Amino acid sequence: MMTDVQEYDLSNDRSGTIARPAIPAVQVRPAASSDAVPQSADDAPVITTDALSIYYGKFAAVQEATMAIPPRQVTAIIGPSGCGKSTLLRAFNRMNDFIPGMRVTGGLRCLDWEVYGSKTDAVELRRRVGMVFQKPNPFPKSTYKNVAWGARVNGYRGDLDELVERSLRQAALWDEVKDKLHASSLALSGGQQQRLCIARAIALQPDILLMDEPCSALDPIATSKIEDLIDALKERYTVVLVTHNMQQAARVSDLTAFMYMGRLIEFDATNTIFTSPHNRQTQDYITGRFG
Amino acid sequence: MSRSQADWTLAAPAPPGGSYERSRTDRTDALFRPRLGLRRFIGTLFAVTCLLMTVAAIGMLVVLLVRVGLDARPWLSRHFLTNFPSTLYPERAGIWSALVGTAWLIGLTSLFSVPIGIGAAIYLEEYARKNWFSRLVHLNIANLAGVPSIVYGILGLAMFVRFCHLGRSVLAGALTMSLLVLPVIIIAAREALSAVPDSIRHAAYALGATRWQVIWHHVLPAALPGICTGIILALSRAVGEAAPLMMIGALTYVAFVPSGPLDTFTALPIQIYDWVSRPQSDFHGLAAAAIVVLLAILLTMNALAIGLRSWYQGRQP
Ligand SMILES: Nc1ncnc2c1ncn2[C@@H]1O[C@H](COP(=O)(O)OP(=O)(O)O)[C@@H](O)[C@H]1O
Ligand SMILES: [Mg+2]
Numbered sequence: 001m002m003t004d005v006q007e008y009d010l011s012n013d014r015s016g017t018i019a020r021p022a023i024p025a026v027q028v029r030p031a032a033s034s035d036a037v038p039q040s041a042d043d044a045p046v047i048t049t050d051a052l053s054i055y056y057g058k059f060a061a062v063q064e065a066t067m068a069i070p071p072r073q074v075t076a077i078i079g080p081s082g083c084g085k086s087t088l089l090r091a092f093n094r095m096n097d098f099i100p101g102m103r104v105t106g107g108l109r110c111l112d113w114e115v116y117g118s119k120t121d122a123v124e125l126r127r128r129v130g131m132v133f134q135k136p137n138p139f140p141k142s143t144y145k146n147v148a149w150g151a152r153v154n155g156y157r158g159d160l161d162e163l164v165e166r167s168l169r170q171a172a173l174w175d176e177v178k179d180k181l182h183a184s185s186l187a188l189s190g191g192q193q194q195r196l197c198i199a200r201a202i203a204l205q206p207d208i209l210l211m212d213e214p215c216s217a218l219d220p221i222a223t224s225k226i227e228d229l230i231d232a233l234k235e236r237y238t239v240v241l242v243t244h245n246m247q248q249a250a251r252v253s254d255l256t257a258f259m260y261m262g263r264l265i266e267f268d269a270t271n272t273i274f275t276s277p278h279n280r281q282t283q284d285y286i287t288g289r290f291g
Numbered sequence: 292m293s294r295s296q297a298d299w300t301l302a303a304p305a306p307p308g309g310s311y312e313r314s315r316t317d318r319t320d321a322l323f324r325p326r327l328g329l330r331r332f333i334g335t336l337f338a339v340t341c342l343l344m345t346v347a348a349i350g351m352l353v354v355l356l357v358r359v360g361l362d363a364r365p366w367l368s369r370h371f372l373t374n375f376p377s378t379l380y381p382e383r384a385g386i387w388s389a390l391v392g393t394a395w396l397i398g399l400t401s402l403f404s405v406p407i408g409i410g411a412a413i414y415l416e417e418y419a420r421k422n423w424f425s426r427l428v429h430l431n432i433a434n435l436a437g438v439p440s441i442v443y444g445i446l447g448l449a450m451f452v453r454f455c456h457l458g459r460s461v462l463a464g465a466l467t468m469s470l471l472v473l474p475v476i477i478i479a480a481r482e483a484l485s486a487v488p489d490s491i492r493h494a495a496y497a498l499g500a501t502r503w504q505v506i507w508h509h510v511l512p513a514a515l516p517g518i519c520t521g522i523i524l525a526l527s528r529a530v531g532e533a534a535p536l537m538m539i540g541a542l543t544y545v546a547f548v549p550s551g552p553l554d555t556f557t558a559l560p561i562q563i564y565d566w567v568s569r570p571q572s573d574f575h576g577l578a579a580a581a582i583v584v585l586l587a588i589l590l591t592m593n594a595l596a597i598g599l600r601s602w603y604q605g606r607q608p
Contacts, residue, residue, distance in 0.1 A: 093497065095493060095496065095497060098489075098492075098493070100421060123499055123500070123501050124499070125499075126496065126497055126498070126499040127499030130497065131497040133490065133493065133494065133497075137488075137490040137491065137493070137494045139491060139494065139495070140513065149495075149498065149508065150498030150499060150500070153499070153500050153508070154498075154499050154500075197494070200494075200498065201497070204498060204499060
């Protein structure tokens with residue numbers, strides 16, 4: 001199907017079952033509303049943006065981005081530094097709120113929330129939309145407290161010990177820290193700290209995990225561990241991964257969005273983006289002609 | 292704009308052979324006049340000057356301390372600490388009432404100034420919007436920290452002694468001292484709070500914590516050593532202040548200890564001032580002894596501040 005409208009189909013991949021509306025070469029249009037296109041509730045997009053623009057003062061860091069991110073897949077956002085990847089990602093769980101002068105226009109839905117709607121409580125949203133930051137930022141407390149704290153402040157009523165173990169196992173960190181759970185997390189290596197941050201985020205059992213260049217401060221071995229982990233995480237979680245590393249996006253993601261100068265240039269299956277992108281700028285970027 | 296091979300050859304090291312060596316010497320000779328001797332001489336001169344200034348500063352302090360220590364030596368005894376002052380018998384005079392008065396004063400002052408100071412700092416740093424108004428407030432607090440202490444005495448006299456009818460009580464003194472130390476505490480606490488990295492705050496917010504939880508569980512504990520140091524240093528300033536207490540009319544001769552916040556009182560600096568201003572040399576010796584006690588208290592407080600900080604830093608998990 002080589003029209004300017006592309007319907008992608010990854011064989012034996014869940015995205016194939018997602019009803020994708022017509023995709024102009026430049027942008028992915030989401031379903032106008034979830035009931036307009038029949039789809040099982042299970043596979044409905046978990047994040048949809050509609051002409052979303054994000055401003056810092058007068059400067060538009062993200063301009064009219066429209067995309068729909070499907071559940072339980074890894075969606076990578078790539079693009080040169082400063083193109084607005086982090087800004088877009090932080091909008092999904094309202095971590096941009098802490099930047100004075102930040103303004104949002106357009107639509108953004110995340111799970112059941114109109115993210116910037118007046119009725120939305122960012123605190124509630126953030127429990128369901130976790131985040132892992134570029135630099136590992138464990139609390140200067142024990143490993144155990146790092147994982148348990150988020151659950152505790154959110155009124156978790158289950159068994160904390162069990163939750164800590166389960167989260168650390170899911171983050172592939174348990175074996176390395178099980179004997180020093182109550183020692184300071186700052187004594188862990190950078191890669192371990194980052195996996196601890198992932199464990200801490202998934203302890204809240206979020207639906208979505210946002211990761212902003214989670215490997216950029218890590219060595220290659222730690223990076224490949226995190227990449228394996230991301231691959232395992234998509235069983236349960238929707239992962240949105242910002243990376244400036246194209247190989248990483250190609251390795252771990254199912255879908256890739258390419259951004260350039262605040263615009264979402266192309267959003268498609270990772271395969272397509274890296275083998276036959278529709279946009280000239282995407283092609284230039286992935287072949288290394290700029291950036 | 293593809294990066295061609297040519298871009299890389301520029302950064303590559305010079306090829307082996309004589310040309311690299313020769314060009315290096317040529318450039319050095321032509322472009323630089325090292326004058327190493329002169330530069331080293333200036334460096335030595337600077338270091339020696341700084342050393343002399345250090346010696347001058349510390350030397351004067353040492354002379355002062357030694358003189359006070361020698362004057363105080365014959366008068367320092369256990370009785371000096373536990374006796375009441377006496378205007379007739381210097382050999383039986385002590386600083387008990389001044390010590391207890393100072394303890395009352397500092398106790399009440401910290402009771403008022405610490406919660407208010409920390410609360411104000413948290414509000415200003417964590418809650419208030421950063422706009423021109425909050426900057427103005429900050430600037431004015433910094434200015435208040437520089438206001439001479441006698442001015443606070445005048446304010447205390449008008450407000451607490453007269454207007455609130457607290458009289459010359461410890462309470463009036465402590466309230467006045469609180470005004471004096473509040474700006475210092477607020478500034479120190481604010482600095483400690485703003486030194487807490489934002490990455491910690493963001494990590495906590497991203498876990499679905501409320502602002503209060505973020506502050507209470509992470510920001511405040513991380514800032515606590517700095518806040519405590521600031522508080523102790525501010526209070527040690529209050530311990531040594533005489534002027535505002537004189538202004539609100541603290542008594543100089545008190546032969547009893549306050550039994551409640553509304554009692555009259557004296558304090559160490561006032562007692563020292565009283566003794567120094569008497570003509571008999573015996574009282575000057577008493578004053579020296581009281582100064583030694585005051586210095587010991589101040590040193591202890593400062594050591595406490597340092598100790599607290601390092602203890603806290605060692606105690607991570
Ligand atoms: N706090 C901020 N205030 C003002 N401008 C910002 C801020 N953060 C980022 N920007 C600007 O927004 C643009 C996008 O930034 P960012 O989203 O961090 O890019 P990326 O993550 O793709 O490198 C950049 O031009 C950057 O300078
Ligand atoms: Mg970024």
